[in-house]
Amino acid sequence: MKKVMLFGLVVVLGSLLMGVLFLWQPSINTSPSSSIASLGIAEAPKGGDFVLNAQGGAVDLKSLRGQVVVIYFGYTWCPDICPTSLGFLSAALDELTDDELRQVQGIFISVDPERDSLEHLKSYGEYFHRKILGVTGSDEQLKRVADLYGAAYRLVKNDSSTDYVVDHSADLYVVNQQGQLATTLRHGTLPQQIVTVLRGLINNN
Template sequence: MYRLPLSKLILLVAIVSSMSGQAAQQDKVLDIGDMPLGGDFTLHSSQGEFSLEQLRGQVVLLFFGYTKCPDVCPTSLAFLTQALNELTDDELKSVQGVFISVDPKRDSYEVLDEYVNYFHTKLIGVTGSETEIAAVAKLYGAQYYEVALEDSAFGYVVNHSAVTYLITPEGILRFVFPHETPPSIILEAIRHVLSGN
């Protein structure tokens, strides 16, 4: 299997802040803010309180989105799923995906569970109050805002940044992947971090 050289992976990450995402049919992909620092946070899932700190020892792949997203979120999660499916069982034990909903009004815990489980069992859906979500988004430079839709049963869409964040087992934000980063690159980064590099 072809493995992308690490130098190309690093180059991709270095230029992410200047790259624009692809627009969805009804919503717009926003750029992230200044290169984020990341950090620990606490939100909530169907299993109760969720803390990033509880995932120490695992590679975490973090994504901000919402379940009614027409195509940006499904595309990103599908690419992430492809990368996860290439991992061995042993590798997969040390990886966890986290989907943070920025639409707490519509994304209940039950809705989130059904949504992320459709993609992969190693994904967990979390959310919180608007204030809690905004605080986490600020840590990671994530941007989002609602846009009303006239004559639509959805009522509104949420324009949002659509990057995938890779956090090391030590809790350090290591890589930021723009929307539609190929699964092979995400896989290469996961394995690079799992190897202790």
């Protein structure tokens, strides 16, 4: 009798295990910047030069050769992700010496040019730090720059044409003094870690 009960228990447990294995799927991070595959591109993004607009005129990445450039894609209406990322970047910049800071430039690229005026972008970037420059461009320009750096964004419309949010990548793209994409820092990278990366590039490490 005991053997029969034991056999039945094994069968039941085996069936449950098979069901779990059949139904279980590994969790996949579908964040736009979580992987190359999720962006639909065949190889790692390489970065590259671009020209976008700021209140003071055109901003050409080529003109920033010799500086470490930190690029972030977002928009000023962003409720929490952008302020967090820019706050961390600002805290990192505050840790640099004056000489180090002269060798670094932050660029905040708005992917919402319809609502983010150049004047507002200037004040928004400077609110976080004087070394964060707000820029934007046409839809075509922004798409090209996002593709260069492996960023992604999309508008999520609500009831009205002006009431919408923008889903977007939340990484920091760090460009070295030669204008090459050196590394990508994931959202949530702590200020001290950002400082380490910046100092390493400043010192050509």
